[in-house]
Amino acid sequence: MFLVLVIWLHGAARRLSDLGRRVRLATSGPVIARGDRRRAGNILASGLLGAARCPLARDHELGRPTVVSQASRLADVRYDIRGPVLRRARELEAQGHEIIKLNIGNPAPFGLFTPDAVLSHVTASIADSQGYSDARGIAPAREAVARYFGRLGVAGVTPDDVYLGNGVSELIVMALQALLNPGDEVLVPSPDYPLWTGAVNLGGGRAVHYRCAEDLDWNPDVEHVASLVTPKTRALVIINPNNPTGAVYSRATLLALLEVARRHNLLVLADEIYDQILFDGAIHHSAAALAPDLPVLTMGGMSKTYRLAGFRSGWLVVSGPREPIAEYREGLELLANMRMCPNVPAQHAIPAALDGGIDITPLLLPGGRLRDQRDLAWSALTEIPGVDCYKPAGALYLFPRLDPEVHKIVDDQRMCIDLLEQQHLLLTHGTGFNLPSTDHIRVVFLAPVEVLSEAIGRLGEFLSSYRQ
Ligand SMILES: Cc1ncc(COP(=O)(O)O)c(C=O)c1O
Numbered sequence: 530m531f532l533v534l535v536i537w538l539h540g541a542a543r544r545l546s547d548l549g550r551r552v553r554l555a556t557s558g559p560v561i562a563r564g565d566r567r568r569a570g571n572i573l574a575s576g577l578l579g580a581a582r583c584p585l586a587r588d589h590e591l592g593r594p595t596v597v598s599q600a601s602r603l604a605d606v607r608y609d610i611r612g613p614v615l616r617r618a619r620e621l622e623a624q625g626h627e628i629i630k631l632n633i634g635n636p637a638p639f640g641l642f643t644p645d646a647v648l649s650h651v652t653a654s655i656a657d658s659q660g661y662s663d664a665r666g667i668a669p670a671r672e673a674v675a676r677y678f679g680r681l682g683v684a685g686v687t688p689d690d691v692y693l694g695n696g697v698s699e700l701i702v703m704a705l706q707a708l709l710n711p712g713d714e715v716l717v718p719s720p721d722y723p724l725w726t727g728a729v730n731l732g733g734g735r736a737v738h739y740r741c742a743e744d745l746d747w748n749p750d751v752e753h754v755a756s757l758v759t760p761k762t763r764a765l766v767i768i769n770p771n772n773p774t775g776a777v778y779s780r781a782t783l784l785a786l787l788e789v790a791r792r793h794n795l796l797v798l799a800d801e802i803y804d805q806i807l808f809d810g811a812i813h814h815s816a817a818a819l820a821p822d823l824p825v826l827t828m829g830g831m832s833k834t835y836r837l838a839g840f841r842s843g844w845l846v847v848s849g850p851r852e853p854i855a856e857y858r859e860g861l862e863l864l865a866n867m868r869m870c871p872n873v874p875a876q877h878a879i880p881a882a883l884d885g886g887i888d889i890t891p892l893l894l895p896g897g898r899l900r901d902q903r904d905l906a907w908s909a910l911t912e913i914p915g916v917d918c919y920k921p922a923g924a925l926y927l928f929p930r931l932d933p934e935v936h937k938i939v940d941d942q943r944m945c946i947d948l949l950e951q952q953h954l955l956l957t958h959g960t961g962f963n964l965p966s967t968d969h970i971r972v973v974f975l976a977p978v979e980v981l982s983e984a985i986g987r988l989g990e991f992l993s994s995y996r997q
Pocket residue numbers: 634695696697698699722768771772800802829830831832838841842843
């Protein structure tokens with residue numbers, strides 16, 4: 530009996546000391562995420578003295594805030610085009626300053642609205658939009674997208690190959706989440722629309738940047754693309770027409786890029802959201818139409834051509850051989866199901882726009898608003914000493930280069946903050962688009978010519994004396 534008592538006391542002492550050590554560990558770490566604290570609490574609560582009070586429960590009574598840390602998978606995810614520069618702009622606005630904002634490709638705030646016919650169709654469909662739709666989207670919209678792809682020359686697209694989303698943004702993330710395993714590599718242009726890089730990294734993959742060459746009118750350097758392929762490469766991203774450069778890729782460049790994908794069994798991810806915003810007779814070639822033998826996911830939507838960015842409405846179209854990507858598509862369907870469906874009222878804009886003969890060309894021809902704005906902005910920028918710029922053949926952006934011999938910029942984000950503070954003009958720094966050098970900025974040319982003229986005047990004034 531005495532022996533049993535001694536053994537019990539010894540065990541109890543050990544459990545007590547263990548409990549003390551756990552309490553110290555759980556309370557002294559630098560940052561304990563909420564889940565870990567809860568787990569620590571559970572360990573303690575189920576410890577030796579079931580009736581004893583959990584010391585962590587006192588945190589709340591002592592007024593210590595619960596520390597919530599960020600998921601480590603966000604460590605490599607960046608979206609600087611809405612980062613510190615925009616935050617500073619908001620602060621200045623809150624102080625009452627008026628900022629000229631040429632930082633986002635959002636047509637409506639600049640008075641570029643969708644045609645009435647699209648809106649009235651959406652309004653008339655509101656009452657029918659109260660339930661969830663098919664997870665891939667409503668049938669009339671998917672049928673309209675399939676017909677549109679038929680007109681683009683993409684063979685064999687049916688409504689079953691179309692997935693609608695809350696903007697291309699959601700579909701980019703879904704497509705990559707369904708594709709990537711840890712460490713998988715995706716070839717992404719540099720510069721890129723940075724959601725692509727962010728979404729690859731968020732999906733656990735690694736964005737490997739291929740060079741788009743300014744002296745090739747920002748066409749991709751295909752040899753560089755090919756040189757980056759490794760056994761881990763899963764996909765090739767093509768953004769055409771391109772944001773931020775405004776490049777529209779030549780047919781030869783596209784065929785060469787697609788050949789790299791063909792040779793290495795890469796899934797082609799073609800972001801063609803600006804496919805109809807073309808200047809000076811530029812021709813857009815659909816990657817899917819050029820490569821009917823390859824699995825291609827093409828993305829597009831209502832935000833730009835149809836000026837409905839706020840509706841959050843876009844499409845992803847799967848083309849090419851079905852068999853090899855059947856399992857991947859099951860993953861895509863799973864993710865489509867998990868978000869229930871895209872916003873239903875916004876989907877009704879799709880058939881109205883695609884089948885309704887809505888044509889953006891008048892805005893793009895000489896005398897058209899977008900054309901005039903591009904021309905004015907390009908001329909004004911290239912008149913600034915030490916600034917040169919490719920004249921964009923598509924999309925809504927200019928991507929001027931600040932000659933490092935004249936403007937030695939080592940930190941382009943800092944420069945954009947300084948520009949904002951000194952001139953109340955909001956532009957986006959080139960490194961925000963995953964460009965390795967600090968010598969570019971992006972200018973959105975959606976604003977009316979008077980505003981662009983004022984803004985670029987301010988940029989010239991700023992650069993005339995700015996030094997880093
Ligand atoms: C190349 C590119 N892809 C996708 C998007 C996102 O489009 P959405 O508004 O359909 O999400 C943008 C927006 O600027 C873009 O420039």
